[in-house]
Amino acid sequence: MTSVRIPDGWPTTEGAARAVQDGLRGRVVLDELGPPPGTGRVTGVDVAYDDERDLVAAAAVVLDGASLEVVAEATAVGRISFPYVPGLLAFREIPTVLAALDALPCPPGLVVCDGYGLAHPRRFGLASHLGVLTGLPTIGVAKNPFTFTCTAPATPRGSTAPLLDGTEEVGRALRTRDSVKPVFVSVGHRVGLANACAHTLALTPAHRLPETTRRADALCRRALREAASTDSGTDQGLSSGSGRIRDRGPRARPDPPDRP
DNA sequence: GCGACAG
DNA sequence: ATCTTGTCGC
Numbered sequence: 390m391t392s393v394r395i396p397d398g399w400p401t402t403e404g405a406a407r408a409v410q411d412g413l414r415g416r417v418v419l420d421e422l423g424p425p426p427g428t429g430r431v432t433g434v435d436v437a438y439d440d441e442r443d444l445v446a447a448a449a450v451v452l453d454g455a456s457l458e459v460v461a462e463a464t465a466v467g468r469i470s471f472p473y474v475p476g477l478l479a480f481r482e483i484p485t486v487l488a489a490l491d492a493l494p495c496p497p498g499l500v501v502c503d504g505y506g507l508a509h510p511r512r513f514g515l516a517s518h519l520g521v522l523t524g525l526p527t528i529g530v531a532k533n534p535f536t537f538t539c540t541a542p543a544t545p546r547g548s549t550a551p552l553l554d555g556t557e558e559v560g561r562a563l564r565t566r567d568s569v570k571p572v573f574v575s576v577g578h579r580v581g582l583a584n585a586c587a588h589t590l591a592l593t594p595a596h597r598l599p600e601t602t603r604r605a606d607a608l609c610r611r612a613l614r615e616a617a618s619t620d621s622g623t624d625q626g627l628s629s630g631s632g633r634i635r636d637r638g639p640r641a642r643p644d645p646p647d648r649p
Numbered sequence: 650g651c652g653a654c655a656g
Numbered sequence: 657a658t659c660t661t662g663t664c665g666c
Contacts, residue, residue: 436656438657473657475654481657482656504655514655535655573655 393467393488399480406477410513416521417513423499423526423580426591429454430498433601434489434519436482437613438469444616445469447485448608449493450601457592457600463492464612475535476510479518486519497525499580499588501601505529506577508537508552508559520578527577528585530599534562534573542571547590561586565593572597 400406431454436447444466451461465488471480482504490497506516506529516529534552539562542548546567552560552575560575563586574589576582592599 436657438656440658473656475656478655502655509655529655531655533655536653 393465393485395468395470395484399470399484403474403477406471406474406480407511410477410479410511410518413518413521414511414513417507417517417577418520418579419507419576419581421526421579421581423528423584423588424454426584426587427455430460430496431501431588431592431601432490432493432497432499433501433599433603433605434486435503435602435605435609436485437606437609439613439617440469442617443469444613445481445485446609446613446616447482447489448605448612449486449489449497450604450608451493451495451497452592452601452604454498454591457594459604461493461495462604462608463489463494464608465489465492466612466616478504479513479515482515483519483522487522490523500525500527500577501588501592501599502527502529502577503602503606504531505535505560505573506575508535508554508573508575510536512559514575514577516575516577526579528580528588529560529575529577530589530602531573531575532598537573539573544568546593549586558582563589565590565599566597569597572599 432451434449446466448464467485470484502516505514516527520527537552539550539552542550542564548564550562551558562571564571
């Protein structure tokens with residue numbers, strides 16, 4: 390069981406956090422193409438919050454890149470380390486995400502984050518930050534344009550439009566389903582933009598969002614629910630779980646809402 | 650100075 | 657992110 394604690398020296402103020410970004414930004418590797426889509430493993434990470442109870446839960450779900458079958462998964466629960474501040478999302482999500490990744494029984498391969506990488510006010514969003522800290526290839530797939538602009542991609546799945554910060558292309562709006570709102574892809578670390586888009590398409594055979602994101606989202610929410618219900622007070626109870634995919638019996642359900 | 654703003 | 661019922665569509 391991995392204990393989830395906020396790292397020593399983790400910034401407490403916005404100014405300190407921005408300074409950390411400025412100090413690490415230079416370590417991002419942008420000249421690697423990254424692993425080819427459909428090969429190796431792809432891992433989705435996501436985080437859910439309970440601000441009331443000061444709880445945060447992260448999940449890492451490893452998929453086989455070819456079949457998209459779940460190979461392994463892990464979760465971690467901890468205390469909220471930073472408030473949500475646009476541009477500083479990484480400081481809120483990374484400690485718990487790192488714990489979940491550490492709890493995995495196998496290497497993650499390419500990591501797909503919710504949010505941005507290079508598409509960031511200081512070119513160091515969540516995906517880039519996580520990549521630099523772990524050394525892993527990472528990409529960011531966000532649901533919103535954030536502060537950036539773009540024209541609408543053409544209607545068919547696979548169409549793209551540059552995501553711009555002024556005239557600089559910081560990412561790409563990518564249509565993953567015909568006629569459905571695009572997702573916003575940016576490079577994190579050790580992956581090229583075209584390859585990041587190709588991976589995103591490979592991960593969206595049936596939905597707008599990547600399977601990695603969908604699986605990780607469902608898992609971290611479940612982990613948060615369970616942590617909140619077991620939240621017997623204000624003590625520790627910070628834990629993480631992991632494992633290969635074992636036989637899962639029927640899941641425990643809270644209470645079906647009243648259906649008129 | 651006043652908004653806008655990944656999750 | 658999170659609060660939330662039903663509803664339209666593939």
